[in-house]
Structure formats: structure tokens, C-alpha cells
Amino acid sequence: MLFTYFFLGSMFLTVLLIFFVIPFPVKKAKKQQFMNYMISKLAKSTLYAGFQFRKTILNPERLDYSKPSIVIANHTSFLDILAVLMLHPKTIIMVKSWVYNSPVFGPFIRYAGYIFVEKGTETNIELVRRQFEKGYSLVVFPEGTRSQDGEIHRFHKGAFVLSKQLNVPIQPVLLVGLHEINPKNDVMIHGGHLRDKRIFDTGVHYIGGLDRGENLYKIFGYLNVLDDLKLVRMNEVFDIIRMPNGKEFRQGQGYEAFMKFLLEDFPEESEAIRAFVQKIREVCTYFPLYNIRLEGERTYVSHPEILAVGAWDFVSGLTQNKELIAALLGNGILYAGDRKRTPLYVVALILNSYIKGSYRLADGGAQLAKALVKQIRNCGGELFKRKEVTGGTKSADGKLVSVTCSDGTVYEASSFISNLHPSKTMEIVGTEHFMPAT
Structure with a gap:
């Protein structure tokens, strides 16, 4: 039933594209945005038509998929594609040739701007750059193929190369349960529980210097966060x-x-x-x-x-x-x-x-952020969420005195600390605020 629903929905989108969307007299960018919206709705409705399995979406880190980013996810089932397309309407996927050229859904995903992985990294960098400029996020399955056993396997580096060269963040999604619902090479849908947990560390892979007496152990001790962390020695x-x-x-x-x-x-x-x-x-x-x-x-x-x-x-x-x-x-x-x-x-x-001293954070790296937030508040500090700094103002003597956020809020201070990459920081506030390296 699930695949029949998806097949019929795909045929509907293909007909909609050919006979109504393409001839409609508006700019192509608007029509692409509409098709991506329809694809996202088809993906969500297909998954929720699967009454024989439960669905749970957890996002404790409150990741925001509405802004351009590279989204990476594990890959165990065809249904993974539908799950990640639910994240946001302005989400496209890097797909293999059989998907890109499919007579069922190929026409509308090509029109929507999906990336053909076989074109190679160099060609794709420019294609992806243009999609980011339009406000889209790109989903990549870095394992390259569906896992036969449901386990996460070695990642290829393509997504990370794109992230570095295009200076865009990586956001993670962990899909749990889809292997049991629809494993590779199986056309049947089985009962189970789909969990889109979105806890898949890409920033805090593991942490070094945490053996007793080493540098990070001392720093965490000074910050009083050690007792709040579930640390496991590698x-x-x-x-x-x-x-x-x-x-x-x-x-x-x-x-x-x-x-x-x-x-x-x-x-x-x-x-x-x-x-x-x-x-x-x-x-x-x-x-x-x-x-x-x-x-x-x-x-x-x-x-x-x-x-x-x-x-x-x-x-x-x-x-x-x-x-x-x-x-x-x-x-x-x-x-x-x-x-x-x-x-x-x-x-x-x-x-x-x-x-x-290499350690990992059991249950995800978000606990470190939470522990630091706790100590900042204990010391009387105030935190502002979802504030994107877009520029800065300097005084007559060239000192940075305020920063401006995307929502128009201005924050003044005597000192500013940025944890962005230095090149990104200079791009935002201007190179004139920085001394040359030599």
C-alpha cells in the first residue's frame, strides 16, 4: 500500500509538472520552490500513510533546517529519503543515477534542482553553491549506499569537502528503525518504530586531553562541568x-x-x-x-x-x-x-x-552545551537563542563596539568573542578589525 501510494503520488507530481507548472507564466525559481514544497508534502504523507509502524521525531538540540546547510544522515532504507525530505520544504538531495533518471520521480526531482552525485565533486560544488544561494539545504547520505545490516558504516568525505569549501554548516539526522520497517532489497513494509532522533554528533566526535591532569580535564574542572558530563574513555x-x-x-x-x-x-x-x-x-x-x-x-x-x-x-x-x-x-x-x-x-x-586521553560524550555532545549554559546562568550570564550576527560597528579608533543580528537587534559590549571560523568572522564584521598574522 505504501509504495502504491508513493507511486501514484509521484505520477501526480509528474503530470502536475509537465502540464501545469512548466507552462505557468512565473519565474522558474518560484516554480522550483513550489515543486519542492509538493515533494516534501508527498514524502510526509507517504510515511504517515504507513499505519503499521509508529513514528517519533525528537529534536532536543533544536536544530534549525530552514537555513542553508549540509544535512547528513545514515542510510538503511529507501524510506530514509522520505524521512529527510520532511525536514523542510527547501531541502534537496544528492542522489544516484537510478533515482535521478527514474521515469516515476526523475522528472520532478530534476526540475526541483536535485544534485546528480555521479557528476563529480568539482562540478557539484558550483551546483550546490547556487542552491545554497537560493536558500536550499542539501541532504547527503555519506555512506554512499544503503546499509545491508542496519549499522552505520564508513563515511565518504564528499559532504565534508563541500562543507569546508562552501563554508556551510553540517547538520545531522539519525534515522532509527527504518531498517526493520523496509530493509535493503525488500519490497515489503514491516511493523516497527521509525525514530528521527536528530542526535548524530558531527562537531564533538570525541574529545582529547581528558585524562586526569591533562589540559582539558583541568579546564572542565575549572568550569565546573565535569559532574554534568557522561564521559566514556575510548x-x-x-x-x-x-x-x-x-x-x-x-x-x-x-x-x-x-x-x-x-x-x-x-x-x-x-x-x-x-x-x-x-x-x-x-x-x-x-x-x-x-x-x-x-x-x-x-x-x-x-x-x-x-x-x-x-x-x-x-x-x-x-x-x-x-x-x-x-x-x-x-x-x-x-x-x-x-x-x-x-x-x-x-x-x-x-x-x-x-x-x-580520548573520550566520547555518551548520549551526544549537546550535554556539553547544556552544562556550559548552566554554569553561565549560575554566574549571572544571559543567553540569547537564534541570534545570527550579520555585521558590526566600529568606533572612531577602529574598535568593534557593537554587533547587529539578522533580526535587527544590536548588542554593544567592550569585548566580543567569536567561535566561528576566523574567515567567517572576518567576512561578517570586516577584516579591518583584525591585525595581520605577521
């Missing part, structure tokens, strides 16, 4: 770098374990591995605040040359083994690593933290 192998050829390289907690696993995988590269570890530990000593100190014998201020060392240049100077380079720098996606631009000190500070 396994001895805190991360695995998986290669396209199927090989896996382990990263271990503690420098002894970190080196042990690398030496087991690359016994002939002992000299390069030891030199890398030594340099990582040395670089970290140049950053006093990172080590919870105000000053140090040598710092990046007195030795600015430490900031100029490129991560890729340094590692490729130690070894020509491409797999070892990948094992050392392969988790760069966690910090938006870039072969041409990422300095070694960024790799050193982040990797050292992970090696010295």
Missing part, C-alpha cells in the same frame, strides 16, 4: 585510518601505544615514526596556555618560525611512504586539514590531546 585504539585498498592503521592512546601500533604496521619506518612523535611533543611545548601556563621558556611568540612549518611538508620530509603519511595525517578531516595550508602545530596540538 578504547586503547581511539581511531582507525581506513585506506581505499582496505588496509587499516590504528592510532593508540598514550605515546607508547601510539608508537607501538605504528611500528607494528610500518616496522621499516621506525626512524620516521620516532622523529614524528618527538617533533609533535616538542611543538606542544611552545604553547604555554595549551599546557595551562601563562608563560614558558620558549614560546611561539619568541620562536615564530614554529608556526611556519607545514604539516604535509614536514611529514613528507620524514618518509616517502604514502601509507605512513596517511596514517599520521589521515584524521585531518576532524580539524579541516589541508595539504597546502595546515601547519604542523595544528596537527601537533590536536593529535597530542587525543593521545593524552
